[in-house]
Amino acid sequence: MAGGSAKGGGGHAEGVAGVRLYVWIYILLLAFTGLSVAVSQLLMDVFGHTPVTVAILAFSTIKATFILAYYMHLKYERIWIRMWLYLPLAIFVLVLIGVGPDIYLVLRDLWTHILTFAGVSGGVHH
Amino acid sequence: MQQEGSGVMVSSTSAAGASSYPPIAGTLPEEQYEWRGAPVARLAFWLFLAGEIIILLTLIGASIFFRLTYPGWNEASSYTNVVISTINTLVLLTGSLTAVLAHHYAFASRWALARLYLVLTMLCGFTFLGIKVFEYSREIMHGFLPNTNAFWMFYYGITGIHGLHVLAGSLIILGVLFYIRKKPSKYAVENAALYWHFVDVVWLYIFPMFYLT
Amino acid sequence: MSAASSAHAHELSFWRKYIFSTDHKVIGKQYLLTGLFMALIGGAFALIFRWNLANPGTLTDKQYLMFVTYHGSIMFFWVAMPILLGGFGNLLIPLMIGARDMAFPVLNMLSYWTFFLSVVLLVASLLVPGGGFSGGWTLYPPLSAIPDLYMGAEPGTILLLLALALEFASMLMGGINYVATVFTMRVKGLTFFRLPYFVWMQILAAFLFMLSVTPLIAAVFLLLMDILLGTHFFRVTAEQAGSPVLFQHLFWFFGHPEVYVILFPALGILAEIFTSQARRPLFGYRTLVWAGIIAGILSFLVWAHHQFVAGINPYSAIGFSILTVIISVPFSLMLIYFGITLAGGSIRFSAPMIWALGAYAMFIIGGLTGLPLGALTSDIYFHDTYYVVAHFHYTVFTIVILSSIAGIYYWFPKFFGRKLPERFGKWHAILTLIFYNGFAFPAFFLGMAGHPRRYADILAYNYLEEFQWVHQLMTISTILLFAVQIVFAFVFIRSIFAGEQVTDPNPWRATTLEWLAPSPPPHLNWGDTQPVVEHGPYEYAVNGELAKQGIDFLPQGKLYRLQKLPEEVAHHLGGKGEQSESEVEKATS
Numbered sequence: 001m002a003g004g005s006a007k008g009g010g011g012h013a014e015g016v017a018g019v020r021l022y023v024w025i026y027i028l029l030l031a032f033t034g035l036s037v038a039v040s041q042l043l044m045d046v047f048g049h050t051p052v053t054v055a056i057l058a059f060s061t062i063k064a065t066f067i068l069a070y071y072m073h074l075k076y077e078r079i080w081i082r083m084w085l086y087l088p089l090a091i092f093v094l095v096l097i098g099v100g101p102d103i104y105l106v107l108r109d110l111w112t113h114i115l116t117f118a119g120v121s122g123g124v125h126h
Numbered sequence: 127m128q129q130e131g132s133g134v135m136v137s138s139t140s141a142a143g144a145s146s147y148p149p150i151a152g153t154l155p156e157e158q159y160e161w162r163g164a165p166v167a168r169l170a171f172w173l174f175l176a177g178e179i180i181i182l183l184t185l186i187g188a189s190i191f192f193r194l195t196y197p198g199w200n201e202a203s204s205y206t207n208v209v210i211s212t213i214n215t216l217v218l219l220t221g222s223l224t225a226v227l228a229h230h231y232a233f234a235s236r237w238a239l240a241r242l243y244l245v246l247t248m249l250c251g252f253t254f255l256g257i258k259v260f261e262y263s264r265e266i267m268h269g270f271l272p273n274t275n276a277f278w279m280f281y282y283g284i285t286g287i288h289g290l291h292v293l294a295g296s297l298i299i300l301g302v303l304f305y306i307r308k309k310p311s312k313y314a315v316e317n318a319a320l321y322w323h324f325v326d327v328v329w330l331y332i333f334p335m336f337y338l339t
Numbered sequence: 340m341s342a343a344s345s346a347h348a349h350e351l352s353f354w355r356k357y358i359f360s361t362d363h364k365v366i367g368k369q370y371l372l373t374g375l376f377m378a379l380i381g382g383a384f385a386l387i388f389r390w391n392l393a394n395p396g397t398l399t400d401k402q403y404l405m406f407v408t409y410h411g412s413i414m415f416f417w418v419a420m421p422i423l424l425g426g427f428g429n430l431l432i433p434l435m436i437g438a439r440d441m442a443f444p445v446l447n448m449l450s451y452w453t454f455f456l457s458v459v460l461l462v463a464s465l466l467v468p469g470g471g472f473s474g475g476w477t478l479y480p481p482l483s484a485i486p487d488l489y490m491g492a493e494p495g496t497i498l499l500l501l502a503l504a505l506e507f508a509s510m511l512m513g514g515i516n517y518v519a520t521v522f523t524m525r526v527k528g529l530t531f532f533r534l535p536y537f538v539w540m541q542i543l544a545a546f547l548f549m550l551s552v553t554p555l556i557a558a559v560f561l562l563l564m565d566i567l568l569g570t571h572f573f574r575v576t577a578e579q580a581g582s583p584v585l586f587q588h589l590f591w592f593f594g595h596p597e598v599y600v601i602l603f604p605a606l607g608i609l610a611e612i613f614t615s616q617a618r619r620p621l622f623g624y625r626t627l628v629w630a631g632i633i634a635g636i637l638s639f640l641v642w643a644h645h646q647f648v649a650g651i652n653p654y655s656a657i658g659f660s661i662l663t664v665i666i667s668v669p670f671s672l673m674l675i676y677f678g679i680t681l682a683g684g685s686i687r688f689s690a691p692m693i694w695a696l697g698a699y700a701m702f703i704i705g706g707l708t709g710l711p712l713g714a715l716t717s718d719i720y721f722h723d724t725y726y727v728v729a730h731f732h733y734t735v736f737t738i739v740i741l742s743s744i745a746g747i748y749y750w751f752p753k754f755f756g757r758k759l760p761e762r763f764g765k766w767h768a769i770l771t772l773i774f775y776n777g778f779a780f781p782a783f784f785l786g787m788a789g790h791p792r793r794y795a796d797i798l799a800y801n802y803l804e805e806f807q808w809v810h811q812l813m814t815i816s817t818i819l820l821f822a823v824q825i826v827f828a829f830v831f832i833r834s835i836f837a838g839e840q841v842t843d844p845n846p847w848r849a850t851t852l853e854w855l856a857p858s859p860p861p862h863l864n865w866g867d868t869q870p871v872v873e874h875g876p877y878e879y880a881v882n883g884e885l886a887k888q889g890i891d892f893l894p895q896g897k898l899y900r901l902q903k904l905p906e907e908v909a910h911h912l913g914g915k916g917e918q919s920e921s922e923v924e925k926a927t928s
Contacts, residue, residue, distance in 0.1 A: 019230060026223040037208065040338035049200055055339040060330045060333055063310035070324045071226040071231075080164045080522065084172035088179040091550050094639055096187055098659075099588040100649040102643075104187075110580035115197070118578070148855045150868065150898035157869055157905050158527040159438075166442050170519040173549060177511055180553035181560075186587060188572070202543070213731065272568040276579065279570035281714070283561060 025066050032059050146257040172246045175324055178291075182328050185287065189280040189335065202277035203336060205270065210261050210335040214254055215329065218292075221250030222326045225319040232315035237306070240315055244299050247322060251296030258289050281336050288332055340391035341909035352858070359452075360864055361444035363429045366451050370425030371747075373458065374418050379828065381413035382821050389778075390634050393807075393814035395796040403795035409465065410443045412499070415597070416506050417458060419739040423604040424510060424548075427746055428517055430754055434853035435535050437526025437870040437896065439863045439908065442519040442903030450722055457505035457594045464498030464727035475793070477590055478503075480573035480583045484565040489664040495600065497566060497703075500559050502645030507552050514545035526852070526871035528896065532628070535851045535876040536621060536894075537607030539628050543635050544603040551596035551639065577727070589651055591642040598734070599638045605742035606673060609695050612749050613677055615849035616692040616893055617684030620877040622786065623676045630676075634669040647718050648863035670706060674699070689847075690764025694745030695893050697772045705733030708783065723793070726786020732779045747831075752846050756859045757838030763830055765885065781809045850878055850895050863908050865898075872896035 035103055042051050043064045069075040136207035150300040193199045295318070302318040305311065350728070357365060369745045388406040391398040398406070429447065431442055441447045465471040474482030483500075486493040521534070521542045561572040571581035614621050621627065643651055643659040677699060686692065711717040721727060744767075751759045790797075790806055797803040797810065845854040852870050853860075876900050878893035904912070 013905070020225060022223060022230065026219065029219050030216070030220075033212070036334060036338060038332070041208070044339075049339065051332070056334040056338055057134065057331070060334055063330050064327045067222060067323050067327050071222055072320055073267065078164065081168060081172050084176040085179070085219050087550060088176045088183065088553075091180055091258055091554075092183040093589075095554060095592060098592070098640075098643060098655065099187075099585065100191065101225060101655055102588065103191045103582050103585050104194060105652055106227060106582050106584050106650065107580055110575060110582070111195055111197065114575075114578065115582055148894065148898050150900050151871075153868055153902055154871070154899040154901045156901060158871070159523070160525040160527065160529060164523070166523040168520050169522060170443065170446075170515050173515040173518055174511075177553045177556075178547055180550065181557045184554040184557035184589065185561070188557075191585075215788050233871075254587065264699070272564065272570050276571075279564070279568075282568075283564055287560065306807075 021070065025070050028066060029063050030065050035059060136274040138185070139145060165313060171317040171320055175320065178324060181286075182287070185280075186283050186331060186335070189284060192276045192280060196276040198275060199277050200339075202275055203215040203281075203339065204270070205265075206259060206281070206337045207297060208337055211333055213225075215333050216256050216262075217250050217254045217257070218326050218329050221247045221254070222323055224250065225322040229316050232306075235312075237310055237312075241303065241306070244303055244315065246320070247319075248296050248299040248303070249301070251292050251322075254292050255289060255296070258285070258292075284332055285336065288325065288328055291328070295322045295325050350394070357919045359448060361440070363433050363441045363444070363447060364754070364860060365424050366447050367429030367431075369420045370429060370454070371427075373455065374421035374426055375828070375831070377413055377417040377421070377458065378898075379824070381410050381418055382824060384410040384413065386817060386821050389814045389817045391795065392797065393811045395798045398795065400469070400795040401473055404793065405471045407793060408473050408475050409471055411463070412503075412537060414735070414739060415601075416478065416503065417461060419601040420506070420734070421454060421511055422739070422743045423601050424517075424541070424544060425451070425513055427537075427604055427608065427743075427750075428513065428545075430750070431853060432517055432520060432538055432541055433524070434753075434864060435538050435851055435859060436521060436524060436855055436873065437852050437865070438520060438524040439865060441516045442524055443516050443807045446512050447516055450479075450509045450516070453505055453509035453512065457502045459496050459511060460502035460505060464495045464502060468492040469493060469495055470817060472499045477594070478562070478586075479590075480562065480565065480586050480658055481575075481885045484525060484562060484572075484574045484586075485582075486566055493566065497563065500563055500566075503558055504516075504556060507556055508630065510548060511552065514549045517545040518542055518549075526870055526872055526896070529852075532625060533872055533875050533895070536610040536624065536627060537604070537605075540603040540607030540610075540631060543631050544600045547596040547603070547635050548600045548639060551600075554589045555593035555673075558586055562586065584646070584650060587646050588643065592639075594645065595642040599635065602734070602738050603635075605698070605738040606631075608742050608746040608749070609677060609698060610680075611681050611849070612616060612691050612695040612745055613699075614877045614879060615847045616689055616695070617681050618879045619680050619684040620766050620879050621676075623680040624875065627673060627676055630669040630672045634666060634673075637662065637666040639668070644713055644718070647715055648722050655900075660713060660715035660718075664710065667706065667710065667713070674703060674706070682927045688765075688868050689748075690761050690768065691745050691749035691760070693765055693768040694741060694748060696899045697768055698741035701733055701741060701772070701775070703735040705730060705737055721786060723791055724786035724852065725782040725790045725792050728792050729779050729782035732782070736775060736779065740775075743769075744768075744827075745846070748851075749847070751834070751838075752841040753844075753853060753860070755835050755838070756841055757834055758841055758846075759834045760830065767823060767827055771820065774816045774820035777819060778813040780814055785809060799812065821912055843895075848892055850874070850892050851876055852895055855894060855896065855898055863911055868898040868900055868903055869913065870896040871900050
């Protein structure tokens with residue numbers, strides 16, 4: 001209602017850096033994108049699939065952090081806003097911990113059965 | 127806070143009687159509410175975003191478990207097109223820059239610039255969708271369908287729902303463009319921009335998970 | 340007082356005032372009435388399949404399972420949620436925090452009409468060729484994921500899934516609104532630890548719902564892809580492995596907090612009724628709030644106790660079992676503190692109080708019988724027997740029916756300006772409790788004897804024949820229970836239009852802010868006044884000056900006249916501003 005939203009007012013307009021910072025972050029994001037593509041195309045054979053995947057996901061996390069902190073202004077918000085990022089992440093971790101072991105077990109066994117049944121035993125060794 | 131006649135209830139003697147309850151204790155200059163510094167529109171939009179974040183994270187988490195167990199994942203993912211998806215990434219990142227600039231100028235009350243950048247963001251959205259449709263049609267023509275294998279079902283599921291979010295983001299911006307013609311609301315611009323950034327962040331994970339590795 | 344509300348009746352058209360209204364009270368009533376109507380439908384479905392259990396062969400297996408499925412879905416999503424969250428939440432939250440409306444009135448209206456659309460889709464899913472979905476309200480794949488597994492119920496399944504998605508969207512809009520409203524629109528002096536317990540419970544429920552339902556929305560999306568595009572997220576084919584257990588996890592990650600989403604508002608209702616009817620402050624208010632928060636956090640950690648025999652990792656099952664037993668601690672604390680609140684109070688056995696006491700007693704039974712289901716070893720025996728049916732009816736029926744009706748009897752004067760008949764309310768409570776126990780209690784023994792649930796034709800199994808008379812007893816109880824509720828439906832509708840009028844805004848002598856407003860509260864609630872809060876929510880049994888005058892409570896706040904009206908209020912009061920002021924004047928003098 002009007003009575004409420006009027007007072008929160010200017011909010012984070014102060015303290016937020018200007019256009020220059022946004023453009024710098026944009027350049028940074030482009031650089032990391034280029035880096036990700038280069039690493040995936042050139043280093044996959046050198047280091048193997050898993051390390052490269054982890055590295056690229058780490059690059060993505062850096063990019064996401066910049067967007068969340070500056071473009072989405074979480075750096076300038078209080079906990080009442082920030083917690084709506086933290087809570088979903090906590091939920092995600094929770095679901096992974098609870099669901100993970102079961103799904104992994106079930107799927108791994110299912111694939112073993114299916115591949116064995118189809119006569120293709122390669123690829124899965126458990 | 128101004129309180130005239132505060133203290134004990136003014137007409138407590140008659141409080142038991144139905145006709146005179148409740149009594150008026152005094153006057154206030156204007157309405158007063160408690161406040162926690164977060165404008166209500168922003169708070170509500172983050173509540174909404176929290177839900178969206180969990181939806182996308184659930185899908186991505188599920189894809190991680192299928193990827194860890196499905197033996198043919200890496201081979202299947204090598205068929206996706208890195209060039210097209212890199213271009214799409216650049217389109218989304220550019221959209222993010224224009225969105226944050228629109229947000230910036232809306233808060234500086236420079237509405238012409240804000241409107242311009244909103245239009246640019248929306249164009250980025252539609253460009254992304256156009257490229258995505260082209261990409262889908264290529265893949266479908268090559269015979270990769272949602273029920274082909276575990277990789278492709280997640281590919282279509284997650285990029286599909288992300289595409290719907292890009293569409294939603296673009297339409298939200300269109301709506302906001304009409305809305306601020308009547309009523310210049312910086313929070314409307316902010317929320318449209320926030321939504322765009324969120325869609326962008328999701329893509330930052332989809333891109334490596336389905337195209338690069 | 341009631342004149343103030345009718346003074347502006349001509350301002351809005353009928354459509355804007357009663358149908359597409361943005362007024363939180365109208366939306367709350369819409370939710371409440373829709374929920375009660377759906378309760379009759381869900382109850383009628385229960386009656387139909389209960390009849391089949393007493394007289395096997397009346398329904399086909401498919402029809403039986405369909406009615407069971409829809410009974411569960413309707414009672415959870417289209418009765419409990421709209422009544423307890425949509426209805427009571429909308430009606431009471433703004434009034435209890437002294438606001439004039441929700442933070443986003445238009446979103447609120449949208450929430451109701453999205454819900455209404457979901458009701459339409461739900462009904463449509465029953466009527467399409469092939470009938471409704473019959474794989475249980477839990478929607479487990481492969482029953483739900485493979486289209487023709489249940490005799491071609493494909494369109495029905497899809498429509499039910501869409502109806503569910505819309506219902507979730509509607510309740511998400513509501514939840515966002517509740518949290519935003521309570522965070523930002525509390526009146527001056529109303530700190531978080533002065534909020535009425537009901538409001539605390541509502542926002543905790545909104546938090547739980549918003550954080551738990553979204554994985555299920557993702558799961559419903561994947562399930563729809565399984566049905567429509569032939570993917571295998573949740574089903575296993577000869578060539579591809581999907582995981583039905585994944586769906587069960589995502590469902591119960593929502594499903595368990597969902598029980599608390601509807602339980603919390605019910606506990607809030609009980610707290611309000613107990614304090615005002617026993618004239619006692621709520622014992623351990625802060626501890627109760629923290630117990631609610633801790634129970635809310637723990638509710639995210641116990642979901643897999645619904646899946647102990649579903650093929651999950653036995654080691655994680657042990658962990659979930661331990662956490663499940665731990666979560667009974669905060670709830671035991673809540674119930675014990677409610678008991679201490681009642682102990683030594685001067686209890687008024689009014690109709691809402693009898694309902695609330697009944698709900699309290701039944702919930703203790705429901706809670707205690709849950710322990711054998713939470714403990715891993717005993718659950719393996721009890722799983723999927725009538726014991727489970729009995730347990731969740733003792734909890735969920737208590738929450739959905741007993742607590743809601745207690746709340747309806749309690750707040751009816753505030754919402755409608757009229758009274759539900761008191762004598763009828765007492766008889767209604769007693770008969771409901773008798774017949775409810777008549778159908779739910781025998782189920783414990785059926786379950787302990789090993790009677791599995793979801794069997795349509797029990798005479799087909801030799802070892803179940805001896806239980807036939809128990810089923811007949813339960814069916815008779817159910818019919819009588821339903822008959823009592825039909826009478827209540829008539830009394831409810833009659834009371835809305837022709838009940839005894841209530842002139843006193845505070846008939847229960849309760850403390851919270853909603854009792855400062857006129858009954859029924861006018862549009863924008865407070866006219867040209869605003870409450871300011873000065874006390875905690877439950878200042879009963881006060882001593883001193885007031886007690887000598889026969890007043891044993893301190894209202895949570897006082898009304899102050901506003902010198903400068905907010906624009907919206909001034910616009911609404913229009914030319915009548917002066918008139919309503921003189922009216923308040925008259926009331927004060």
